[in-house]
Structures are given as structure tokens and as C-alpha cells.
Amino acid sequence: MKQFKARIISNKVLLRYPGAEYYLMDLLADDKLSELIPGQFVMLKCGGGTILRRPISIHSVKPDNVIELLYALSSGDQSLPSHHQENDAIKTNNEKGKKLLSRLKQNNEVDVIGPLGNGYKMCDRSKSLLLVAGGIGIAPLRFLAERATSMHKSVTLLMGARYQDGLYPRSLLPETINMVNIVETIDMHSSYSKGMVTDLLPQYVNDHDEVFACGPVAMYKAMEEKLSELSFERPVQISLEVRMGCGFGVCYGCSIKTRQGIKRVCKEGPVFNIKDIIWQEVKL
Numbered sequence: 619m620k621q622f623k624a625r626i627i628s629n630k631v632l633l634r635y636p637g638a639e640y641y642l643m644d645l646l647a648d649d650k651l652s653e654l655i656p657g658q659f660v661m662l663k664c665g666g667g668t669i670l671r672r673p674i675s676i677h678s679v680k681p682d683n684v685i686e687l688l689y690a691l692s693s694g695d696q697s698l699p700s701h702h703q704e705n706d707a708i709k710t711n712n713e714k715g716k717k718l719l720s721r722l723k724q725n726n727e728v729d730v731i732g733p734l735g736n737g738y739k740m741c742d743r744s745k746s747l748l749l750v751a752g753g754i755g756i757a758p759l760r761f762l763a764e765r766a767t768s769m770h771k772s773v774t775l776l777m778g779a780r781y782q783d784g785l786y787p788r789s790l791l792p793e794t795i796n797m798v799n800i801v802e803t804i805d806m807h808s809s810y811s812k813g814m815v816t817d818l819l820p821q822y823v824n825d826h827d828e829v830f831a832c833g834p835v836a837m838y839k840a841m842e843e844k845l846s847e848l849s850f851e852r853p854v855q856i857s858l859e860v861r862m863g864c865g866f867g868v869c870y871g872c873s874i875k876t877r878q879g880i881k882r883v884c885k886e887g888p889v890f891n892i893k894d895i896i897w898q899e900v901k902l
């Protein structure tokens with residue numbers, strides 16, 4: 619982890635749908651970055667009087683110290699990954715911070731801390747991966763797919779979104795993940811409780827060596843139920859997205875209950891085994 623200045627190369631709206639916009643930000647770091655692992659994130663200083671930094675997933679890594687971030691700006695946060703036990707100060711800071719980030723222009727500078735957290739771990743022996751993305755959960759999974767295909771693993775990506783306009787554009791998937799078979803499911807219901815992308819699991823889960831997911835808590839709960847119905851015993855790695863204070867393990871603002879005790883999402887996570895989280899304790 620280090621703190622560095624980064625220049626914005628571009629910061630543009632990727633897609634819009636009722637209640638939310640996704641932004642893609644390309645940042646040029648002023649120094650060589652260490653090896654980044656899919657699932658890791660950075661904390662960005664947003665300025666404008668916000669105190670806390672904003673955690674953003676690394677979406678892609680480009681040559682010459684350029685990292686790409688994908689983040690969502692919402693008008694009601696109903697379509698975004700849910701967060702647990704958030705405190706109002708953090709929530710207000712996050713919303714204001716995201717708005718400020720979306721206004722930054724080319725050549726503006728941002729203060730970054732990262733890379734942070736423990737990312738996804740691919741087993742060397744695995745040949746085929748199943749990725750399950752709910753909404754903005756595509757952010758770290760595209761990076762994982764890119765890395766996996768560069769290691770000659772085959773990847774199936776199940777992508778879910780509430781609205782057609784909320785689906786990550788296929789045209790923006792890089793060439794290296796051409797092998798990805800994308801199945802899009804549209805959840806037109808008013809809540810994520812059905813987690814429709816998870817309805818696809820029975821069809822795909824047993825044909826893959828490893829499963830990785832990123833999405834809202836309701837999707838994980840639906841996944842856990844489905845996997846237990848299927849008696850699926852292999853580890854499933856999920857990335858938790860929660861509101862954060864410091865981002866590097868000091869404030870305990872991101873703590874969650876797991877079967878191994880209290881863990882900090884920013885430090886011990888954000889990637890966990892789905893079975894390690896006590897989901898009843900995680901508030902939507």
C-alpha cells in the first residue's frame with residue numbers, strides 16, 4: 619500500500635439507467651505500481667470538504683501505470699450493492715464524494731492510497747472459472763476475467779442487472795476476454811431479493827473449477843441458498859462492498875461478523891469465502 623498522486627486521463631459516464639450512472643475513470647500514477655490483484659481497491663480523496671476517502675474497485679490495469687476504476691453514482695442507491703450498518707456520517711461523505719469524483723476532469727489530480735485489501739485468489743490448477751456479477755459488481759470481475767484469460771483459463775461470466783440499460787456493454791469487454799460467455803438476466807422486480815442472476819447457477823456451477831462473485835448482499839444471500847440446495851461444497855469467493863472509513867484497517871468502521879470472528883472488510887477482505895460470512899448479521 620502506498621499513497622500517491624494520479625492524473626486523470628479520462629472520467630466519463632459509461633452507462634445510465636433509472637436512478638444511477640456508472641463512470642469509468644482512467645488514472646495515471648506518478649510512480650510504478652506494485653502487482654495489482656483483481657478484487658483489490660484504492661481509496662480516493664474526493665476534496666470539496668469531504669473528510670473520508672472513497673473506496674473504488676480496480677476495474678482494469680493498462681500499460682504504463684494506468685489503472686481504470688469503475689464506480690457508480692446513484693440518485694437513491696437502490697440499485698447499488700447494499701451496505702451494512704453504515705453510519706450516517708460515512709453515508710453522507712460517500713454520496714458527496716462520489717458526486718465530486720464524477721465532476722473531475724482530464725488532467726485533474728487525485729490523491730490515492732492503494733492497492734488495498736486481499737483480492738481474489740485463483741488456484742493454479744483450475745482451468746475454468748465461473749464469474750457472477752450483479753450490477754456494479756462487474757467492476758472487479760472484469761479485471762479478474764482479464765487476468766484469468768491471460769493465464770489461459772476459460773471464463774464464463776454471468777452478468778445480472780435490474781435494467782437493460784444497466785448491463786455492462788459487451789463491446790467494452792477487452793479482447794483478452796473474448797472467451798467469456800455472457801448471459802444477461804434482467805431483474806425488473808422492485809428489489810434484488812430474487813437475485814435472478816443466481817437462477818443461472820444450477821446450469822453452470824458444476825462445470826467450473828472455481829466460482830467468484832461480486833454484487834449486492836441480497837445476491838450473495840440468494841447464491842448461498844442456491845448453492846446449498848445444489849450441495850455445492852467448493853469454496854466460492856465473494857467481494858463485499860461496504861462503506862469504509864480509513865480503508866486500511868485502523869478505524870474498524872467496516873467490521874463484519876464471520877464464522878472466524880470479527881473481520882475488517884478493508885483489511886482481511888474485501889474477498890471472503892461465501893460460507894464464512896454470517897449473512898443473518900449483515901444488514902441490507
Ligand code: FES
Pocket residue numbers: 861862863864865866867868869870871872873882883884885
Ligand atoms: S475502513 Fe477502517 S478498518 Fe476498514
